[in-house]
Amino acid sequence: MLLRQSVLALVLSLLAGISATGPLNAVQPDEVLQDPALEARARDLSAGLRCLVCQNQSIDDSDAPLAKDLRVLVRERLTAGDSDQEIIDFVVARYGEFVLLKPRFSPHNWLLWLATPLVLAAGLTAILFAHRRRRLSAEGPKPLSANEKRHLKRLVGDLEP
Secondary structure, eight states: OHHHHHHHHHHHHHHHHHHHSOOOOOOOGGGOOSSHHHHHHHHHHHHTBBOTTTSSSBTTTOOSHHHHHHHHHHHHHHHTTOOHHHHHHHHHHHHOGGGBSSOOOOGGGHHHHHHHHHHHHHHHHHHHHHHHHHHHHHHOOOOOOHHHHHHHHHHHHHHOO
């Protein structure tokens, strides 16, 4: 019983420790701007830019040297007085639209944005048709109408010698 409680306490403390460590930012103290408003803008901008080395992290979360260079570039442009959109446009012009973690909705990205809803709609349509077909086959054939019965009798009558 004591061993079970010790193991449970260890597991709970590990879970608490893991949950207490949220996402760590890779921003170095020498990169932080003195103006809190500019630093907040820099963090927002760098959270939306992809690390070109890691490719699944923002430059704010990456320790790669290129990510550090991009963070410094964003902060330099902010201190130079550029707007957020001007900074994003500058980085995209230099590295391409791949650097954006959330791509823009533009004609050359329509397939990227619309593929998921289109595939979902096609899948739901296929499920609907399969369900209807299954339901109709489960009901069995409909009984013949009086007109169809007369026609069938005439056909069968013509076949008999």
